[in-house]
Amino acid sequence: MGCGVGRNCIPVAKEFKNKCRIDCIDILDFAIDELKKNSIEYDVESEINGIVSSIDDFLIKENFYDLIIAVSALEHIDSVESFKNKLKEICIGTRKNGIVCLIINSEITEINKESGEELIPQFEVNMKTAELLVLLKETFDGWEIIKSTVRNQRYDIPRQSCVADLSTDVVTVVVKK
Numbered sequence: 001m002g003c004g005v006g007r008n009c010i011p012v013a014k015e016f017k018n019k020c021r022i023d024c025i026d027i028l029d030f031a032i033d034e035l036k037k038n039s040i041e042y043d044v045e046s047e048i049n050g051i052v053s054s055i056d057d058f059l060i061k062e063n064f065y066d067l068i069i070a071v072s073a074l075e076h077i078d079s080v081e082s083f084k085n086k087l088k089e090i091c092i093g094t095r096k097n098g099i100v101c102l103i104i105n106s107e108i109t110e111i112n113k114e115s116g117e118e119l120i121p122q123f124e125v126n127m128k129t130a131e132l133l134v135l136l137k138e139t140f141d142g143w144e145i146i147k148s149t150v151r152n153q154r155y156d157i158p159r160q161s162c163v164a165d166l167s168t169d170v171v172t173v174v175v176k177k
């Protein structure tokens, strides 16, 4: 979900060539166009199914996927409520022994590097890290935890009229149903 140009799904498609079909969703038609070009370049065209859709609108079918990946994407869902509903949908949509891999930014701050002014972070969902961890724990209760980490990252990011110093807690969870 929020696949962009295929940084995550193309390696997966290569690994499982002739054994998988990956629905790749992005809200930007430009991203899906580039994804298609990349899938040809990396010879995984028949494994990659590019879909232009918002994550909010894309209904995950029940008990349908062996692997669901969302990297730096779920925080762009419309609202915290939709985000929580999407997590439930992800759970229900994963088949037995299936894997969910989520990387979600939390507790994000952005500061104008020049003026020091605090900016409104450009993320629709920006939960407190502790709150997100509780939500993920509740959501995937009973699943096997393969990986669970929180790492703070800081980097410069260009914003409308300035460069911002962005700080984020990057929450990674990989769980097996």
Ligand SMILES: C[S@@+](CC[C@H](N)C(=O)[O-])C[C@H]1O[C@@H](n2cnc3c(N)ncnc32)[C@H](O)[C@@H]1O
Binding pocket: 001, 002, 003, 004, 005, 006, 007, 008, 025, 026, 027, 028, 031, 053, 054, 055, 056, 070, 071, 072, 073, 076, 077, 078
């Ligand atoms: C930070 S990029 C990450 C791309 C990819 N997951 C990766 O790790 O390279 C976020 C992607 O999510 C997409 N995106 C943002 N909001 C979205 C939404 N509501 N529904 C679907 N895709 C969305 C963007 O177009 C962008 O391609």
